[in-house]
Amino acid sequence: MTVNPTTHVLWHCQYHLVWTRKGRCRILKGNVGKEVYRQIWILRKKFKIQKVELKIQIVHVQLLVRIPPKLSVSEVMGHLKGKTAIRLLSKLPWLRKHKLWGNYFWARGYCVDTVGANAEMIRKYVKHQEKQE
Template sequence: MDNQSIQHTHWNCTYHIVFIPKYRRKIMYGETKRDLVEIIKKLCEMKQVQLIDGKICIDHVHMYVAIPPKMSVSEFMSYIKGKSTLMLFDRHPEYRTKYGDRHFWARGYYVATVGNVNEETVRKYIQEQEENDKIEDGRK
């Protein structure tokens, strides 16, 4: 990935981020999964964060993103998790009572910086997650 720029700053700040639903519930499949893909893409666009790659597995989300240096990773994650919960509850009102109002995602997340050296490793790992998820569930 080439360096990007904003005004007088050239940057290459890419991160591998993983986060889970509360209690690691196995609920992200079918319509919920499709809705979350759309919601996360839209929220990334709104914050001018480039979603380079990502997968939504049955009980966790992997994202490979480029976040501008003017925004912290924690600020971005608070935004993604907060807004995606509200948008998901708007589309699926039954989740509001089933999973607790405003408590769809667990509190923490995993983040690692990604340099140009291991970018392909991270991409391959994210792509393999969906296949591993299907094997664990017995689906093919």
């Protein structure tokens, strides 16, 4: 549980977020994966989001986070996907040249699941998924 002493709010809004690459292209490794991680880290600090677990795999990103109740999940996902795409396409210009992607980096949707009593099980799944596959 997180307590914000200035607003007297006790909250535990924990979510499992998953989003994929457009066309499910297998490029979220090396410098691309590092840039995605770096941008998520910057946004996490900016919005005061608490990272529980993060796994950047070749095709998708899995993130287990606690989001303050004043932020909506769709707002957070918009920033995560939008800012990482802008950063990647500007920092790694070779990504823009692929004709199928256009100026889009991420697939259109995302998956979100609220996490309650099974938080530890989901945290372990996110952390160790590659080993299970």
